[in-house]
Amino acid sequence: MLKVRPEEQVDPHLLQEAFEQFMLTSKAMEKAYGELQAKVEMLNLELEEKNRELSAQLVATERARGQLADVLASLGVAVAVFDEQGRLARLNQSGEELFGIDESQAAGMTMVELFAVRFRDLSGLEVLRNHATLLAETEIGDPDDPTGRVLRVSTHPMRGVGAGEGRILLADDVTETVQRRQAAERNQRLAAMGEMAVQIVHQIRNPMGSIELFASLLKRDLQDLPDKAELAGKVQQGIKSLNLIIGNLLSFAKGADPVIQPVDFQRLMADAVADLDQQFARHGVEVIVDLQPGAEVVYVDPELWRQAMLNLMINAVQAMKSGGVLRIAACRAAAGEAPWWRVAVSDTGPGISVAVRERIFNPFFTTKERGTGLGLALVHNIVKAHNGAIEVDSVEGQGATFTITIPG
Numbered sequence: 001m002l003k004v005r006p007e008e009q010v011d012p013h014l015l016q017e018a019f020e021q022f023m024l025t026s027k028a029m030e031k032a033y034g035e036l037q038a039k040v041e042m043l044n045l046e047l048e049e050k051n052r053e054l055s056a057q058l059v060a061t062e063r064a065r066g067q068l069a070d071v072l073a074s075l076g077v078a079v080a081v082f083d084e085q086g087r088l089a090r091l092n093q094s095g096e097e098l099f100g101i102d103e104s105q106a107a108g109m110t111m112v113e114l115f116a117v118r119f120r121d122l123s124g125l126e127v128l129r130n131h132a133t134l135l136a137e138t139e140i141g142d143p144d145d146p147t148g149r150v151l152r153v154s155t156h157p158m159r160g161v162g163a164g165e166g167r168i169l170l171a172d173d174v175t176e177t178v179q180r181r182q183a184a185e186r187n188q189r190l191a192a193m194g195e196m197a198v199q200i201v202h203q204i205r206n207p208m209g210s211i212e213l214f215a216s217l218l219k220r221d222l223q224d225l226p227d228k229a230e231l232a233g234k235v236q237q238g239i240k241s242l243n244l245i246i247g248n249l250l251s252f253a254k255g256a257d258p259v260i261q262p263v264d265f266q267r268l269m270a271d272a273v274a275d276l277d278q279q280f281a282r283h284g285v286e287v288i289v290d291l292q293p294g295a296e297v298v299y300v301d302p303e304l305w306r307q308a309m310l311n312l313m314i315n316a317v318q319a320m321k322s323g324g325v326l327r328i329a330a331c332r333a334a335a336g337e338a339p340w341w342r343v344a345v346s347d348t349g350p351g352i353s354v355a356v357r358e359r360i361f362n363p364f365f366t367t368k369e370r371g372t373g374l375g376l377a378l379v380h381n382i383v384k385a386h387n388g389a390i391e392v393d394s395v396e397g398q399g400a401t402f403t404i405t406i407p408g
Contacts, residue, residue: 076172077094077171078091078098079092080111080168084166089107095171098118098172122148124138135154137153139151205246212236212240212243215239218232219232244307264296265295265297272306273313275310279314284323285323286323286324288326292330292331295331295332298343301385301386311376311379312376312379312402313326314375315402317347318368319347319349321349324348324399327344327345327347330343338407341407343403345401346399346400352394360376361380362377364377387407390405
């Protein structure tokens with residue numbers, strides 16, 4: 001049995017104090033651990049909340065990114081983004097369609113290089129050479145070039161990027177819009193000219209009628225003097241030609257308003273050919289009228305149709321300066337259940353170039369030194385007023401054919 005020496009015996013009071021201190025320290029540590037654990041749980045909750053917020057923000061950002069991509073893809077305007085070096089960084093779907101190149105292929109191109117893919121010869125491209133210069137909304141291109149295009153372009157600074165670093169290009173093909181605008185302006189000018197023309201025509205028609213009458217009487221009185229009668233006949237024919245020009249001007253100014261009725265086309269053509277017989281003889285032109293069975297009667301306005309046929313024949317005669325053959329062929333057929341009537345006026349002249357054919361029905365367009373440019377434009381208007389269509393087919397050096405198709 002172990003014996004404790006008196007000097008080694010522990011003081012109960014000290015042991016009690018030590019034990020109490022230990023208990024206090026344990027409780028303090030337990031409390032501190034509990035507080036720490038509570039703080040950890042609070043931090044975990046805060047962290048979870050932050051994670052949820054970040055996740056929500058990430059989802060919102062991705063959604064916004066997707067919406068932005070959808071917006072760019074849906075825009076009907078080409079959008080191209082260029083970096084601080086002026087190199088292409090982004091091109092939307094409309095841009096790919098406008099410039100004819102995929103975004104991946106266009107990446108790194110300058111603005112001028114991008115335009116050169118499809119619009120190398122477009123006038124006005126020089127305004128795009130300095131990518132750092134902001135460009136206000138500008139139209140580049142030539143609307144009068146039948147093979148060209150007109151683009152509306154502008155450049156803008158990138159939002160959130162230092163000035164002069166990034167640029168956004170907006171481009172849109174406005175060729176049809178410009179053409180419609182020019183057509184409206186042209187129509188306004190034509191309307192004003194038409195009003196003036198109507199007044200002029202009415203002022204000169206009465207004296208022209210008197211001159212024609214006197215020339216006819218003079219020709220009759222000079223029947224015994226053939227040479228002088230021929231001169232009077234030329235005056236009479238000149239008056240008829242002038243009356244046709246005046247009639248064209250008046251009809252074009254007033255517009256075609258047909259009164260449809262059955263017309264004997266063979267008789268109409270006989271009268272029209274008789275009006276131009278001296279021109280045919282003077283130019284050495286042979287006239288052939290070919291009416292297929294069923295084409296003898298056409299449902300048109302007789303006066304307007306006579307005017308249209310006269311203009312087509314005069315156009316053909318003027319094309320055959322060294323003589324030739326003028327053929328008028330008419331037929332009737334049915335496309336499905338809808339019957340139609342067609343007439344083709346053909347000549348053996350030098351033909352018509354592609355560039356001229358594209359503008360041949362435009363008012364006041366003419367290739368003749370003394371032409372008015374109204375004859376074929378009036379024919380076009382008359383045919384349209386009859387709900388028909390007119391086409392021209394030609395090979396240079398092999399003549400030309402004007403084909404009119406109307407219902408009936």
